[in-house]
Amino acid sequence: MRLSNRNKTSVYSFINTLLIMLLAAGAGAYFLEERRFNILGKESLLLIAAPLFLIILFYLNGRQIFEYDSDGEALHFRNRNVIPFLQKPLSDEFPKYKLLKFEVINMFFMKRLYITISSKNTGTTMLKYEISYLTKKELADLRFSLNKVVKTNKEKSVNI
Template sequence: MRLNNRSRIGLYHFLSTLVIMIFLVGVLAFFLERYFYDYLDSSSVLFLIIPTLILLVFYFRGRQIFEYDSDGEALIFKNRNIFPFLNKATTDEFPKYKLLKYEILDLVILRRLYITISSKKNNSIILKYDISYLKKKELNDLKFSLSKVIKANKEREKS
């Protein structure tokens, strides 16, 4: 099964540009209110706080582009940001039989996927991916595919 959200790159570019513009307008409004108009007194700090919170939420949600491929004998995970200079892209490829378990951390503003795989030197390695920008159907498809691989691995161990 293949899953990716590359078709929404344009939307993510628009959202990131909008967030940056809201932040810049907020900073400009703060300085204009503080040094020229002075109508709001101490409430002018809200011109900085609200856009900064919006910017932080957008940043902490993580990498926007997630790609998953389970066709063949390997699992391929790719996770990258639309702006390559913000975060390093993550690309992992390993055989299906190494997948031990997965866990999805679902908080209010972010969603993360933790994959546990077996290794020769250590008992297990945990890989982390940002999946905050996946739609509900894509998330359900990802869960189904990973569960199917884990089930096949358990059956293979029994025999």
């Protein structure tokens, strides 16, 4: 199964550009307010604080683009940001039989995927992916696919 929200890259880029423009316009309005008009008083700080809060919220949600591929004998996860230099992109590929368990954590407005895989050196390794920008259907499909792999792995380990 393949799952990707890469087709929404232009939407996320537009939102990012809009937020940056909003911050720039707010900063310009703040300086005009302070130097020239002085109508709002102390509330003029909201002209900068509100767009800055929205930008921080946008980036705290995590990497926007998530790709998953379970075709073949390997699982492939990719997670990257719309702006490539902000965060290092994640890319992991491992055989399906190494997947032990997974967990989706749903915090207030953030979603995280924790994958536990078997490792020769340490026993187990935990991989973390940010999936906040997946739709409910995409998230349900991801859970279904990962459950299927985990179930198959448990059945194989019992038969051995």
